[in-house]
Amino acid sequence: MKFIKFNDSTIDSFLFMEMNDLAKTLSSNHSVEVEYGVQSYYHPYENKIYMSHFWKDRPYEDLRAGLKSDIYLRSIGSRFHSFPDTANFLRQMKGKKLSSLAKQLVSLFEDIRIEELVKSSRPGTKSIFQQRRELYRKHFRTQLTLNKERSIFTDALFCGIYLKLTADSPLEEIPDIREDITAAKPYIESQLSRIYDARSTNEIIVIARNLVDLFEEILNKDMLNTYFFLPDISVVQLEEAEKLEENTKLSEDIALEDQEKEEKDVEDETLPTWHRETNAESKSFLQFDVEHGAKTNRLGNSFREGDDGDQAFGIVQGRSSQSKRKDYSKLESHDAVNDEPANNGNDDFGKENKFAVAKFTSPHKPTLKETLDYQIQVKSISFYQKKLKQMIQKTLEHKRTQPKTNLHAGRLNKKLLRYFTEENPRLFYKKQELSKEIDAAFLLLVDCSASMFDKMDETKKGIALFHESLKSVQVKHQVIGFWEEEATEEEQPNYFKTIIPFEQSLKRVTGPEIMQLEPEEDNRDGFAIRQAIRMFRHRHEKQKFLIVFSDGEPAAYGYEQNGIVDTHEAVITARKRGIEVINVFLSNSQIEEAQKKTIQNMYGRYSLFVPNVDQLPDVLYPLLKKLLNKSIV
Secondary structure (H helix, E strand, C coil), X not given: CCCCECCCCECCHHHHHXXXXXXXXXXXXXXXXXXXXXXXXXXXXXXXXXXXXXXXCCXXXXXXXXXXXXXXXXXXXXXXXXXCCHHHHHHHHCCCCCHHHHHHHHHHHHHHHHHHHHHHHCHHHHHHHHHHHHHHHHHHHHHHHHHHHCCXXXXXXXXXXXXXXXXXXXXXXXXXXXXXXXXCHHHHHHHXXXXXXXXXXXXXXXXXXXXXHHHHHHCCCCCCCCCXXXXXXXXXXXXXXXXXXXXXXXXXXXCCXXXXXXXXXXXXXXXXXXECCECCCCCCCCCCCCCCCCCCCCCCCCCCCCCCHHHHHHHHHHHCCCCCCCCCCCCCCCCCEEEEXXXXXXXXXCHHHCCEEEEEECCCCCCHHHHHHHHHHHHHHHHHHHHHHHHHHHHHHHHHHCEEEEECCCEECXXXXXXXXXXXXXXXXXXXXCCCCECEEEEEEEECCHHHCCCHHHHHHHHHHHHHHHHHCCCCEXXXXXXXXXXXXXXXXXXXXXXXXXXXXXXXXXXXXXXXCCCCCEECHHHHHHHHHHHCCCCCCCEEEEEEEECCCCECCCCCCCHHHHHHHHHHHHHHCCEEEEEXXXXXXXXXXXHHHHXXXXXXXXXXEECCHHHHHHHHHHHHHHHHHHHEC
8 A cells, every 4th residue: 555645755644634625615616626736726627726745844834834825825716716818828828938937927926916815805814824925935035046046047036026026025126136137127016016906817917928028038048947837728628617617506596487478377376396496387297397407498398288197107106116036136156247337327436436447256166275274264263253252142141131120111129219209200120132133234345455465364364253253143244355456547447356245144164265365456445435335235234334454545546645535535424324434454563653643534533553463363352342242232
């Protein structure tokens, strides 16, 4: 597995999720995505906000403030106040001698303009922007000195312009860089003074053009470095982004045209079939305008009179169901691979798994070696398994014999004093009935990524402990190994090897299949957890437990950066549906605090850390004991 890298540095995944949530909230757009990039900008066509790596390797408070300022600037500012005029400007600048300088000037000026708009609408952001400005000024002072020493005059001029624009005192001037630039300072500063009065992107572009026209006469080279970035967005992309933005959801601003005059001969009466999505009068039976986001009349003009058969037809439709006569889903198939598209037309699998495809495989019949190896594993965990079984049996017996007291009916209690001291005494008790079963189902997801190669043998021992223990107390469970391999941009195949299915989990002969778990390639944890949610869909047990065995963070094709957020969202979804998700983090060395924090960011406090996989049975025993005890009905 890999840890998320932020310009070749490990980042705080919790901080990334915080910025992601902040962007969605401030932009009022739950589909907007947040990513790290070389520079900070908003790309409307991609619907992404990029946070700059400029803030890396700084103290945590500065890092957090810098990232927050990027989010404020892009989600509140750039998203709503920029871009309509930049597409034509970018097209005109292509091939120009100072095109990079022109684009960076527009980007800088526009950031200053929209920063003032953001601070005006949300005064609470002022302290963050002040911190941002101080960090940038310190950086540009250093860059100004370096560029002057290296005779990179265009970059030095840009740094001077930034320092002038962000100065606290109006008396601060652009530093002397070169004689011809010094001679042009009065004109440059007069143009810069107009920026704080600019009310649109177009006015900013005019100011930048005026300066570039001057600079083309006195500068020979374009900028060497990129300090600010203006995304190259075409007019077509902007139009497509605006169309997507304009699409309204159902029940939002839907207006239906009036029917023609000859269709007005109907009763002016509100029928039970009316709802707020359609207030148009109609003679048709249960006919609605359900075009999503439509501002048009109903689809088609084929109206008909209702008749007596409509109600019966509606009842028949309501009771129809899929035939089970050709249901082959429960037949066993060895080494079979079933492909299943991830999304199936909905967002159950998350936007990060848009091209993920689930491929379900079954284990082959255990070989003699696998059977013998499994027997060795069973012997090594037999002590825990027998101890656990005895504990469960004693708990069930105790539950049977322990009476319920303080009841209004049942057997009369011998302590009758409360009859005289209480107004409504409860003097009866009942013996409890024997609990026949533990009302729970377990699903074990085992990470089979390549990084598990040195932990898989001990992991199998832990899985064997779960299997034998659950089997001995008659608790149904399922064991699945998951991994991703041969992924491309168009398709990411994810394999789910069902080692032990629910239906076979209590059979005496099951177990040796566990030895077929092997390290493969990558792991897409969020997608695997969402698949597990599906598998629990038809389970009727009161308690549902999902145990995820892994050794780090998700790492799959195009998944490294957002894998933690996607996994976190999958865990939340599972818990909302009544599934308790617990992560067992496996390691062969001391677990760093940063690793612990990252795993806890995904799974919360339900994370079990195993610094030495040799100790896995010792760690799993109390966990299993606690979960089973909780599930006794």
